[in-house]
Amino acid sequence: MNEIMAMLTAQSVKMEGVGGGRGSVTPQLVAASLRGLDDELVLYGCVKFSGDDISIAPLAKLMLTNTLNAALREGWRISKRESVDTVKRLSIVALNESVCPRRCLRCRGAGTLNNKGACDRCNGTGNPQDYGQKLLASVLNVSEGRAGAFWQEKLRRELSVYQGFEQDIADKLKKELKD
Numbered sequence: 500m501n502e503i504m505a506m507l508t509a510q511s512v513k514m515e516g517v518g519g520g521r522g523s524v525t526p527q528l529v530a531a532s533l534r535g536l537d538d539e540l541v542l543y544g545c546v547k548f549s550g551d552d553i554s555i556a557p558l559a560k561l562m563l564t565n566t567l568n569a570a571l572r573e574g575w576r577i578s579k580r581e582s583v584d585t586v587k588r589l590s591i592v593a594l595n596e597s598v599c600p601r602r603c604l605r606c607r608g609a610g611t612l613n614n615k616g617a618c619d620r621c622n623g624t625g626n627p628q629d630y631g632q633k634l635l636a637s638v639l640n641v642s643e644g645r646a647g648a649f650w651q652e653k654l655r656r657e658l659s660v661y662q663g664f665e666q667d668i669a670d671k672l673k674k675e676l677k678d
């Protein structure tokens with residue numbers, strides 16, 4: 500909810516166009532607004548912007564296929580100790596991070612600390628630090644060296660796919676709301 504409002508505000512689109520306010524953005528409404536886009540974009544929009552739990556599993560499945568296809572197409576050099584399971588974990592981490600972005604732990608995403616001004620850890624952005632190689636190594640079950648030398652770049656690649664989704668969704672909503 501907050502995200503769709505923030506997105507729409509950022510895009511200077513009036514909220515009335517998508518149902519009139521908080522609580523009224525349903526998965527059906529999101530799906531209807533995004534009709535014509537690829538399945539994964541519609542599912543992503545439903546999960547992210549209307550909290551649609553039912554769409555999570557089909558979305559995760561489609562995105563895993565996309566990640567595996569990218570790995571094959573780009574010839575990812577997976578080490579002997581890694582496997583399809585590592586790629587699967589990466590796909591899930593990226594989806595999770597995109598749907599529920601972590602927030603700065605110090606200010607809890609607010610960007611400010613109790614009237615003390617901008618948070619010094621995130622410089623007032625509220626964003627968390629990048630997925631460090633230690634954390635990524637533990638969630639992917641790979642060595643820290645591999646996480647830093649290989650998987651961090653793949654994670655950035657995955658996250659950029661979702662950034663593209665959000666841009667496409669925003670563009671589509673803007674267009675729908677104008678008509």
Ligand SMILES: [Zn+2]
Pocket residue numbers: 603604605606607608609610611618619620621622623624625626
């Ligand atoms: Zn902070």
